Amino acid sequence: MPEWSVIIFRSLGALFILFVLTRILGKKQISQLSFFEYVLGITLGELAGFISTDLEGHYFYGVLAIFVWFFVPFLLEFAMLKSKKLRHLFEGKGRVVMKEGKVLEDNLKKERLTADELLEQLRGKNVFNLADVEFAIMETTGELSVLLKKEKQPLTPSDMGMKKVNEVEPQTVIIDGKIQLEPLATIGLSPGWLQTELEKIGVSLDNVFLGQVDAYQQLYVDLFDDNLKVPAPQGKALLLATLKKTQADLELFAVATRSPDAKAMYERNSVALNQLIDSLKPMLQN
Known part of the structure; x- marks a missing residue:
């Protein structure tokens, strides 16, 4: 068998093994790494490259080494x-590097x-003034x-006494x-x-690249032809107007x-409907 085909075979085998082992180890391996995970990733990559191209080395020994480096962290x-x-010990711990605006x-x-x-x-956190910081902690992943401080935090709906609306995906x-039938049937x-x-x-x-329907059954579309203008969904605005x-x-x-009775009924229902409109405004005006 030619050497180039052996390298292809060994590389594909190493790639498959690394893929399976990484899937088992979990998503942390492809996110921000701790010290231990950083060393592990480098070593596994080095071993995979070694068993792929070192034709004089025994393939089984390389695979065995990969599995040792897999089972220990596992x-x-x-x-x-x-x-x-x-x-x-292995991941370290977060350390406070700023407190009450002081480094x-x-x-x-x-x-x-x-x-x-x-x-x-x-x-990177959109903080340009040290005095605005209450706490800053360096995490084990190297992320800050x-x-x-309370007075520098953005306003939230609760700060303004507004009702929070839980949006559906x-x-x-x-x-x-x-057309994607399963998502359509879901709603x-x-x-x-x-x-x-x-x-x-x-x-x-056939001109729609992506189409989404929200919880209010409003359709949003992105077209292949970007020059075409699509009107914004008006479902919520029409409902509020109605x-x-x-x-x-x-x-x-x-x-x-x-009629006094009819007048009282109309006024009572008008007040109740006005209260309903006030409660729905946060949802219908977004």
Whole structure:
């Protein structure tokens, strides 16, 4: 067998083994790495390259070495789940580098972090003023976690006394001009409904790159032809307008009627509908 074909065979075998083992070790291997995971990744890659190209080396020995480097961290992962001391030993622990707007220089030196690197990390968190920082912690992954002072934090709906709305994940119902039946069925809609919505906005199915339907059954589409303008969904705006019109009609009926009972009923329902509109505004005005 030619050497080039042997290299291809050994490389594919090493790639398959690394893929399977990485899947077993979990997603942490492809996210921000700890010290131990960093060393493990380098070693596994080095072993894979070695058994792929070293034709004089025994292939089985290389595979055996990979499995040794797999089983040791695999077992340690279980041990670290139960032992805080082991986690600190192999992964380290977070260290506070800023407190109440002041840099803790000693901790900064322990993390081998310069002032320029600290400022760079802060800018990455959209923090440009040291005085705005309540706490900054260097995590075991090398990522800087920043807590701003209370008065410098962005306003939230709860700060403004607004009701928070839990949004439901939109369903992607069209991909590359093809209807996705399963997501469409998940939200209780049919292909016929989708075709009708496309006709309303004057768009053909084969021109849709992506199409999504939100919790309010509004269709958003991205077209292959970017020069075409698609009207924004108006479902929520129309519903809010309809509710306001109905409430206004109830007030008009209350003024126009001569019956005291009917007048009281119209006024009561108008107030109830107005309260409903106020509670729905956060959802319908987004």
